Amino acid sequence: MVQPFIHLSGVRKVYRRGREEHLAISDASFDVMPGELVSLVGPSGCGKSTLLKILAGLHGHDGGEVRIGTAEHPFDPARDVGMVFQAPLLLKWRRVLENVLLPAEILGLPAGESRERARALLALVGLTGYEDKYPYELSGGMQQRAAIARALVHDPKLVLMDEPFGALDALTREKMNLELLRIWKESGKTIVFVTHGISEAVFLGTRVVVLTAGPARMADNFEIELPRPRTLDMKTHERFGEYTRRVYRLLGME
């Protein structure tokens, strides 16, 4: 039996401000198999970004268990995490290729190989020919593509995405969803994708984890059984509607 790449059970996180305690996450329990793309969906304040930071090793947790990696897929927290945020956060003074190389530089990876890899990744995200441009010469969607290439340059086993397409217009967002599925398939990475877009979560995920706010807790965790590769017309499928309705219901919006 294949071991889960990420195993969370009963994870709890409390923020303390003075005497007040604020529960950010409670009872988060789910597994992510190697190569899965799991969507974390929920409203603002449901702790989905906090959960992502716990996975990134940026925050500790106050209870429960977090285990990443298996004997077959060992996980090195220092170099096996790639991150993509809502803003592309490219360095304005670096050209696209140099931006993609940033994690490789921080980790001290061999420069020549990293450059080759960065070029290949820019090709993968559809930015061939933009290697020597500055970020301001790229559109928002293209900047986010470069940010995705940057998250992959050090060949991490786990890619964490925090509402990466939240700032894009609706059409670009749909396009980027398809692009992400293609990149995921070609790179074979395990991806945890945080979003507050319900249809985006269902469309992308092999599995959807639903988090609710006030009180912060994990409400559901289910597999999405839609055919792959996913295409936009699947959004009109009966089953797609059932999944999204299920999430809406959990979030108390139906």
Added chain:
Amino acid sequence: MNHSNDTLQRYVLAALAHVALIAAWYLFVKLGNVPKFVMPSPGDTLRAAFDGSYGWWTNIAVTGTEIYAGYFLALVAGVALALVFTWSRSLEAFFMPLLVSLNMIPKVALGPLFIVWFKYGILPNSMMAFSICVFPILLTTARGLREIEPELLDLVRSLKGSRWQLFTKIQLPGALPYILSGMKVGAILAVAGAIVGEFLGSDKGLGYLMLQVQVTLDTPAMFMAVIMITLLGMLLYGIVLLLERLLVVKDARVS
């Protein structure tokens, strides 16, 4: 093609505005029969520039030294202090409020003290230029070093990057536009500082020359001195602009 035409047009308009000002000045003096000691014509002013008795070159050298030495010192000290503050939070917490208070001192009021401490001449006037432009450079640099997106910090931390990597790869290059913005403000102030210093007490320099010729109502020489002071300032400002063009990507420039 269109773009370069546009740029050319801008240069032509800029040059025209300057020529128009000189023409208006000329017409005002000629048609208004304005006496020379009130306002000299452009020609009279220019003639003063070729009069060797004013010692233009010496005076330019003195004032220029004061401005550029004071400015350079302020740049080194301002940036260095800002760097120290980003490395040590406790030092920043201790010194920053003090520096903000010190910044409230009208630096011109320190002039008589500088003369007591450093005697007459280039040194006190350089100190005046220094004291007036060090704070803007320090404060903008410190601000630039602080301005770092929290998520970028997360990105570096998730890779277990060192403090030094964060500093060299993100903080320092990110602060460069701010440093240059502070340098632009400082460049204008440094000129004013040096001239005020000369007004307060000196025996050389363009400011000193202005006080001397004022006694004899030699207005053309005063006009010429103002123009030369302005040119010294423009040269400094131009150097900073050039540095900005060379070092800072267009999109990142702070106006």
